[in-house]
Amino acid sequence: MSYLGEDLSIRIYPQSEIDHFDLLPDAILLLVFNKIGDVKALGRCCVVSRRFHALVPQVDNVIVKVDCVISDDGSTSSNSSSDKTRGTFWNLFRLVFGGIVKPLQALGQLLGPKRTTLVSGSSSASPSSSLAIGTSEEDGETDQGGVTHHSPTQVLKNFNEIRLLRIELPSGELGIEDGVLLKWRADFGSTLDNCVILGASSVIHPKTENGVAFNASADALCSGGVNNNNGVVVGGDDNGSIPDSFYTNGGLKLRVVWTISSLIAASARHYLLQPIISEHKTLDNLVLTDADGQGVLHMDRDQLEELRVKPLSASLASKRTLVPALNMRLWYAPHLELPDGVVLKGATLVAIRPSEQSPKKEPSDVSWVSTAFEEPYRTAARMLVKRRTYCLEMNSF
Amino acid sequence: MAEKASESSNSISLNTVDGKIFKVSPTIANQMQTIQSLIKAYDSSRVISLPHVNAFHLSKIIEYLEGKSATTVSAVKEFEAQFMKDLSLKQLKGLLIAVGYLKVNELLELMPKTVAKLIENKSVEFLRKFFGIVNDFTPSEEAKIREEIAWAFDGVDED
Numbered sequence: 001m002s003y004l005g006e007d008l009s010i011r012i013y014p015q016s017e018i019d020h021f022d023l024l025p026d027a028i029l030l031l032v033f034n035k036i037g038d039v040k041a042l043g044r045c046c047v048v049s050r051r052f053h054a055l056v057p058q059v060d061n062v063i064v065k066v067d068c069v070i071s072d073d074g075s076t077s078s079n080s081s082s083d084k085t086r087g088t089f090w091n092l093f094r095l096v097f098g099g100i101v102k103p104l105q106a107l108g109q110l111l112g113p114k115r116t117t118l119v120s121g122s123s124s125a126s127p128s129s130s131l132a133i134g135t136s137e138e139d140g141e142t143d144q145g146g147v148t149h150h151s152p153t154q155v156l157k158n159f160n161e162i163r164l165l166r167i168e169l170p171s172g173e174l175g176i177e178d179g180v181l182l183k184w185r186a187d188f189g190s191t192l193d194n195c196v197i198l199g200a201s202s203v204i205h206p207k208t209e210n211g212v213a214f215n216a217s218a219d220a221l222c223s224g225g226v227n228n229n230n231g232v233v234v235g236g237d238d239n240g241s242i243p244d245s246f247y248t249n250g251g252l253k254l255r256v257v258w259t260i261s262s263l264i265a266a267s268a269r270h271y272l273l274q275p276i277i278s279e280h281k282t283l284d285n286l287v288l289t290d291a292d293g294q295g296v297l298h299m300d301r302d303q304l305e306e307l308r309v310k311p312l313s314a315s316l317a318s319k320r321t322l323v324p325a326l327n328m329r330l331w332y333a334p335h336l337e338l339p340d341g342v343v344l345k346g347a348t349l350v351a352i353r354p355s356e357q358s359p360k361k362e363p364s365d366v367s368w369v370s371t372a373f374e375e376p377y378r379t380a381a382r383m384l385v386k387r388r389t390y391c392l393e394m395n396s397f
Numbered sequence: 398m399a400e401k402a403s404e405s406s407n408s409i410s411l412n413t414v415d416g417k418i419f420k421v422s423p424t425i426a427n428q429m430q431t432i433q434s435l436i437k438a439y440d441s442s443r444v445i446s447l448p449h450v451n452a453f454h455l456s457k458i459i460e461y462l463e464g465k466s467a468t469t470v471s472a473v474k475e476f477e478a479q480f481m482k483d484l485s486l487k488q489l490k491g492l493l494i495a496v497g498y499l500k501v502n503e504l505l506e507l508m509p510k511t512v513a514k515l516i517e518n519k520s521v522e523f524l525r526k527f528f529g530i531v532n533d534f535t536p537s538e539e540a541k542i543r544e545e546i547a548w549a550f551d552g553v554d555e556d
Binding site: 040041044 | 505510512513514519520521524528532543546548549
């Protein structure tokens with residue numbers, strides 16, 4: 001590394017009263033900046049001095065935490081509690097195309113700290129800068145006046161060497177009931193490459209006294225399933241098949257709703273990433289996640305390049321990427337007990353790939369399915385893929 | 398000096414800028430990339446002078462390399478946390494420069510992470526003080542930049 005200038009010795013000896021950390025080699029400052037990640041903190045570093053201002057844009061690892069999301073209906077929400085659903089199938093079904101998924105309208109409005117703009121016409125820096133710091137040190141909520149929204153695209157415009165970019169939404173888009181587990185992970189290129197969804201109608205924690213309270217109404221289907229299995233309660237004792245009641249009591253429909261909802265959420269996220277991807281050519285890893293840990297959209301270097309070369313096709317219906325015709329494999333367990341004692345009721349794993357597979361991908365290979373999630377869900381997925389596989393197909397939408 | 402170094406056939410002698418000689422095992426020495434390449438380039442029996450590193454910084458680096466290699470994963474975590482905690486801000490900065498010079502990869506991972514944690518929610522004024530930097534923007538330039546990145550001033554800790 002070239003930062004080892006001869007002046008290093010001067011820097012260390014003699015040690016003056018003032019710390020000359022500003023003389024830290026650029027390469028080391030960049031190491032520090034790359035560990036910061038958070039785009040707001042990096043923004044503040046830009047104001048420190050000319051040298052910092054020149055260095056920060058060279059950062060290659062950036063995290064954008066989105067403060068608020070403006071969804072299709074124009075409302076601003078920082079969490080999804082307002083669109084919790086009732087849990088009945090019909091309600092959910094309606095909401096798939098209405099409210100359960102709040103497709104993000106545009107990343108152009110995603111990032112919006114609630115604060116007023118700086119006082120205009122302030123020619124001297126000191127009042128203006130003290131205002132900026134002052135307002136942020138006070139409760140931001142008390143700010144009056146217009147709310148300024150800054151998109152990730154705007155926020156990132158000065159960063160021209162980003163390799164790893166992580167964008168975090170304040171919450172997952174899917175309004176699911178308390179106690180219901182729903183997680184998805186999708187990989188995209190120009191279109192969907194694969195998607196894995198893990199769901200459970202309820203999660204029972206062993207040490208929670210009121211664990212039963214987690215049981216959602218959808219859980220009824222599981223007990224039905226258990227009864228049909230001649231009272232076998234412990235998973236693994238059955239033959240891995242789906243009980244008949246699954247098809248008749250809404251269990252399957254609910255899983256289809258979960259699947260469609262997740263795919264809509266994922267394809268809406270993908271659509272919104274387009275401008276960022278085309279502006280940041282150096283990107284080779286892009287993750288769009290949410291603070292709830294509900295959905296993770298991932299694109300690696302090849303997939304990003306694919307999108308740059310071959311633009312996505314948009315769905316006619318809304319602002320999202322067209323989901324291609326799909327092959328889906330589904331695994332189900334009425335009662336899945338994880339090694340740590342947590343029980344997933346009505347545990348469901350869905351693995352999705354486009355019908356037109358690239359030839360090199362072995363269709364029976366399930367390793368990508370069992371590694372899609374972090375623990376403990378990784379274990380859950382690994383246990384589920386050992387059970388009987390059910391295949392479904394879905395048209396492009 | 399060559400005689401001193403040959404006392405132990407394997408160990409490598411490092412001479413700091415303040416004239417202290419450290420004898421370290423090849424395992425430790427090789428974790429400092431700068432020294433590793435010097436050993437390769439020269440006769441390993443000779444004392445390697447480090448004009449940019451003082452005894453305190455080198456002793457901390459050796460302490461780290463010895464401490465983190467001897468224990469289990471959780472113990473290493475604990476050791477690293479304590480190691481960083483024991484450093485004053487001034488020591489931290491000086492050590493970071495030494496670590497950069499000697500290219501101690503693990504510390505080049507750990508230390509920037511620690512510094513990043515210290516500054517991530519801080520104000521611009523705090524950052525200037527922390528890094529010892531004099532603002533070289535004109536007031537109007539600074540105002541303009543602050544306006545451009547107005548989104549960056551949310552959620553800042555008090556200094």
